[in-house]
Amino acid sequence: MRKRYWLGGFTVILMLVTFVYWLCLDEQNVTMKIDQGVPVLVVNTQQSSNQVKLWQDEEDGKAYFFLPSCVKRNRVKLQGCGDGLEIDGRFYEEGDSFVWEAEREYMMQIMDETATYHEYQVNFMKSANIPTFFINTESGSMDYVNMKKHNEESGDICVVLADGTTEYQNALPKIVSRGNVSWDKPKKPYTIKLQEKYPLCGLRKGDKWRLLALWNEGSKLNSKLAFDIASKMGMPNTAQGTWIDLYLNGSYNGIYLLTETVTVADGRVDIYNLEKENRQYNAELENARHYEEERRKGYLLDHVKTIDGGYLIEKDLWEYYEEEPVGFEIPSGYRFSIKEPAHASKEQVDYIADYVEGIDRMVQERDPAVWEVLDLDSLVQAFLVDEITLETDVAATSMYFYKDVGDKTLYIGPVWDYEHTFGERNVDVLEGKFVNYTYSVVDHTRHNDAALNWYSVLYETPEFREKMLEEYKKLLPYFETVLDTGIYDYEEMIQDSVKMDKVMWQDQNILGRSCGTFKDYHANVKYTAFFLAKRLNYLCERWGVPHEEFQVPSNGQMHRVTYLVYEGEVGSMEVMDGEEMKEPLAYDQSKYQGWTYQFSGERYSPYIPIYEDLGMYNAKWE
Numbered sequence: 001m002r003k004r005y006w007l008g009g010f011t012v013i014l015m016l017v018t019f020v021y022w023l024c025l026d027e028q029n030v031t032m033k034i035d036q037g038v039p040v041l042v043v044n045t046q047q048s049s050n051q052v053k054l055w056q057d058e059e060d061g062k063a064y065f066f067l068p069s070c071v072k073r074n075r076v077k078l079q080g081c082g083d084g085l086e087i088d089g090r091f092y093e094e095g096d097s098f099v100w101e102a103e104r105e106y107m108m109q110i111m112d113e114t115a116t117y118h119e120y121q122v123n124f125m126k127s128a129n130i131p132t133f134f135i136n137t138e139s140g141s142m143d144y145v146n147m148k149k150h151n152e153e154s155g156d157i158c159v160v161l162a163d164g165t166t167e168y169q170n171a172l173p174k175i176v177s178r179g180n181v182s183w184d185k186p187k188k189p190y191t192i193k194l195q196e197k198y199p200l201c202g203l204r205k206g207d208k209w210r211l212l213a214l215w216n217e218g219s220k221l222n223s224k225l226a227f228d229i230a231s232k233m234g235m236p237n238t239a240q241g242t243w244i245d246l247y248l249n250g251s252y253n254g255i256y257l258l259t260e261t262v263t264v265a266d267g268r269v270d271i272y273n274l275e276k277e278n279r280q281y282n283a284e285l286e287n288a289r290h291y292e293e294e295r296r297k298g299y300l301l302d303h304v305k306t307i308d309g310g311y312l313i314e315k316d317l318w319e320y321y322e323e324e325p326v327g328f329e330i331p332s333g334y335r336f337s338i339k340e341p342a343h344a345s346k347e348q349v350d351y352i353a354d355y356v357e358g359i360d361r362m363v364q365e366r367d368p369a370v371w372e373v374l375d376l377d378s379l380v381q382a383f384l385v386d387e388i389t390l391e392t393d394v395a396a397t398s399m400y401f402y403k404d405v406g407d408k409t410l411y412i413g414p415v416w417d418y419e420h421t422f423g424e425r426n427v428d429v430l431e432g433k434f435v436n437y438t439y440s441v442v443d444h445t446r447h448n449d450a451a452l453n454w455y456s457v458l459y460e461t462p463e464f465r466e467k468m469l470e471e472y473k474k475l476l477p478y479f480e481t482v483l484d485t486g487i488y489d490y491e492e493m494i495q496d497s498v499k500m501d502k503v504m505w506q507d508q509n510i511l512g513r514s515c516g517t518f519k520d521y522h523a524n525v526k527y528t529a530f531f532l533a534k535r536l537n538y539l540c541e542r543w544g545v546p547h548e549e550f551q552v553p554s555n556g557q558m559h560r561v562t563y564l565v566y567e568g569e570v571g572s573m574e575v576m577d578g579e580e581m582k583e584p585l586a587y588d589q590s591k592y593q594g595w596t597y598q599f600s601g602e603r604y605s606p607y608i609p610i611y612e613d614l615g616m617y618n619a620k621w622e
Contacts, residue, residue, distance in 0.1 A: 033080030218516010
């Protein structure tokens with residue numbers, strides 16, 4: 001009898017839990033309204049309500065609703081549709097529900113308030129697994145923010161997790177356009193500033209966040225994997241990141257990597273805040289006079305208390321350094337922007353410039369005492385991240401250093417900017433070096449000046465060599481997991497968002513340059529795994545580290561490579577999945593310029609594997 005009561009009670013509890021669950025799902029309704037003849041979806045959760053606007057492809061006339069991961073059902077309820085609408089010839093009235101199917105196109109006919117008919121070929125796509133950022137600007141447009149780098153606007157923000165929980169909702173002091181090379185792309189990167197510090201999406205608490213557009217990452221994994229490697233080594237201040245879907249004023253803008261900013265703050269680069277001190281002793285800091293000498297620039301402050309730290313500086317290319325208000329150039333020719341303090345005084349600029357110049361002299365002279373002022377651990381860790389990923393910006397830009405108050409040591413990091421890595425930058429100016437998994441950042445210099453690359457100078461020192469091998473050997477078991485499951489777990493997590501992103505931006509992808517090496521997303525993921533496996537095998541051989549060979553991904557299928565010139569197809573060949581095409585079809589070099597991949601527009605490389613059927617094109621000399 002007691003057992004029967006227990007079972008009955010359990011059944012009641014289960015029914016209540018089920019009811020509450022479905023009630024919660026019902027709270028996550030998607031409703032449709034008509035706004036000036038255009039259908040608009042409203043995603044309602046228990047704590048927030050956000051619009052999702054229809055995106056229309058001007059090329060083929062198709063339209064798309066890109067839905068966030070918090071939407072759990074394919075049901076849309078009509079609320080605010082006036083006289084209703086027709087979907088595939090069926091008339092729907094106010095209060096009706098419509099159930100959509102993925103990968104199916106619907107013909108929607110809508111009559112607006114002027115009795116004008118509008119037709120839309122509508123497709124529904126939905127994300128999964130990752131959080132959603134809904135950001136609305138005060139103007140209701142991103143035109144001003146996207147017009148010029150560093151333009152900013154205020155607004156509001158709502159962060160909804162994949163399970164439908166509204167994690168954060170508040171006014172947004174600013175969203176700012178940012179980036180260097182990435183700024184020139186149609187899909188812009190941004191920085192956002194919150195009202196207060198908050199641990200968004202499980203990351204460390206902060207009020208400034210970066211939204212990386214991942215435009216140049218075919219697999220969308222490059223930056224995340226690089227940060228993971230740094231974190232695995234325990235590199236201090238490494239930026240954490242996670243993928244999100246971004247909606248701007250209701251319009252889907254694609255998949256982004258939300259990352260912590262490289263700045264001085266608790267939970268970021270945790271050193272003495274010299275900018276805060278400067279503000280404390282200089283009330284009119286924003287109006288301070290700027291000065292610029294031959295090799296140094298900064299501000300003339302009336303009151304300066306501390307000069308030995310903390311500093312956050314970045315190695316920069318000339319064109320980027322020119323845009324920065326504070327920085328210095330060392331005699332060997334390299335420039336450093338001073339990121340913190342943002343209003344460095346002349347005394348502070350002179351101090352950090354002289355300090356870095358002194359370290360550079362010790363590096364060039366191979367002075368063993370350099371390790372008393374240059375941190376060996378962080379230098380080796382930064383080197384391994386750069387070397388394993390084959391970072392194209394090494395010794396050029398996006399290379400950070402910091403020094404704390406009361407500490408005579410210069411530290412390298414946090415590591416940053418890894419979009420052009422894992423063999424994914426095959427531009428002519430780099431001569432194919434960075435798709436060659438046997439190349440080394442040790443050999444890479446800009447302007448043929450080896451002195452600019454501290455890695456090149458210190459690589460053969462016994463202290464560096466010993467520490468490097470120690471750290472690398474500890475990493476190898478981690479990479480076994482990454483190549484076995486880690487990369488593909490990440491792929492599964494974000495693949496639905498990547499599909500939406502690709503539809504959104506495919507017409508902007510001139511010659512596919514923003515999509516990676518291959519058309520197919522899975523092929524791009526396999527290429528990232530291929531490059532990493534080949535890279536690790538090469539480094540183990542080069543450094544004499546015994547290991548079990550890392551295997552490149554291959555499904556055993558054959559792919560057709562078609563060769564085309566202006567006159568048409570001139571041949572083809574079959575290549576195994578995951579194998580490199582070492583010998584392409586011969587051609588007359590007096591007539592043609594050389595084979596390029598038809599999709600990416602990049603030059604042929606014997607180091608790039610084949611992971612799908614593809615075309616090779618050879619243009620005539622003009």
